[in-house]
Amino acid sequence: MDAGPRIAIDAMGGDSGPSAMIAGASRARRQDGSLQFLFYGDEQLIQPELDRHPNLRSGVIITHTAESIAPSEKPSQAIRRARTTSMGMTINAVKDGLADAALSGGNTGAMMAMAKLALRTMPGIDRPALAALLPTLGERDCVMLDLGANTECDAQNLVQFAVMGSAYARTVLEIDRPRVKLLNIGTEELKGTDELKEAAALLRDAEYLPMRFSGFTEGDQLSRGNFDVVVTDGFSGNIALKTAEGTARFVTDLLRRAFKSSLRSKAGFALSKPALNILKVQLDPNNHNGAVFLGLNGLVVKSHGSANPKGVANAIGVAARMVLNDITRKIGEDLDNFRAHAFNHEAA
Structure with a gap:
């Protein structure tokens, strides 16, 4: 079998460290045997975990470093250690052409800062x-962006996000013309703000792009x-994201408390368990794991720090699909198309 996407993984990122990251890679390899992995971190901790997974005996490279980024470390501090930490080395593997995509479950702020510095924006x-x-x-599922990288955005930023989000939906959700x-x-x-109104006007005029823009939506429609x-x-x-996650936890905790309130409730739980299992699957963040930094000259995926092996495997799957579908090229083509039409409109 030909070698597939090469995924660089920060083995020290995430709450569980190498155990979850490597078990997730093993699970992903069972789903796609062509995947290749580069692990960065403490070899003495990585190797025993690899030994637990026979399907990772080949197509795997370990690069040792004893340094990692702490969850509380400031991005400005993390950048200075980019070349010697597992997270920084993982991202630099993409910059140096050693890997097609990078994955970490570590400090989000540090990861964004390192990725922007190493890969630069498109x-x-x-x-x-x-x-x-x-x-x-x-x-x-629905693609949502931006989820925290930019606290203030102008109309052009929002239009660029729409172009990138549409390309992501076409790649991961396999939709020819995503509804935006x-x-x-x-x-x-x-x-809405002036920025939102201006962005909406620009997107309404961009019917030539592979998306269907249909105006505004409110927060209560995000899950519809x-x-x-x-x-x-x-x-x-x-x-909005944190509110949705908190609401999901509230609902599950409320149901758990309600079903424990009496013997009749416990009997009701037994009868409704199949339906509740469907709810559990839908609300489990591991089934939707894998946030992506879009707009860089390279692919970087952020895993939940608390992700289990299933969640890590899903994040790896997101990275692999982006590599195979060449999402960076798609974003570049759409942006070129948008700029060309905007220039011709101004010239006219």
Whole structure:
């Protein structure tokens, strides 16, 4: 079998360290035997974990470093240690052409700072964005960006996010023309900030792009499945994401408490267990793991720090699909198309 995507993995990133990251790689390899892995971290901790997974005896390279990035470490401090830490070396593997994509479950701020410094932004992109998949009641998940990389954004930033999010949806969700909306405080055209209104006007005129822009949406519609990509600034996006995650935990905790309240409730739990298992699958973040830094000259994927092996495998799968579908090229082509039409419009 031909060698597949080469994924560089920060083995020390995440709450469980090498055990979850390597078990996740093993699970991903069972799903796609062509995957190749480069692990960065403490070899004395990595090798025993690899020995537990016979399917990782080949196609794996370990690069030793005893240094790692702490969860509380400031990005400014982390950047100075980029060349000697497991996270920095993982990202630099993409920069140096050793790997096709990088994956870490470590410090998000440090990871973004290192990735921006090492890989730089693509031509036509002012700021990279953090994108992730959200569960919905529809047939597919929904792409949401930005989720915290940029607290303040102008109209051009939002348009660029829409282009990148659409390319991501075409790659990971396999949708030819994703439905795109801007997150706002109302659906009426007169509502929202000047930046949102200007971005909406620009996107309405961009019918030549492989997306279907259909105006604004409110936060209560994020899980309905009525669109494929939702675009916002990182401040609002991060609040919306954390609120959704908190609501999911609230619902599951409330159900757990209700089913323990009486013998009748416990009997009801036994009867409703199949339906509750469906709910558990939908709300499990491991089934939607793998946030992506879009807009860089290289692919970088952020895993939940608490992800289990299944979650890590899903994040690896996201990285592999982006490599195989050449998402960076797709984003570049769409941006070139947008800039060309904008220039011709101004010239006219």
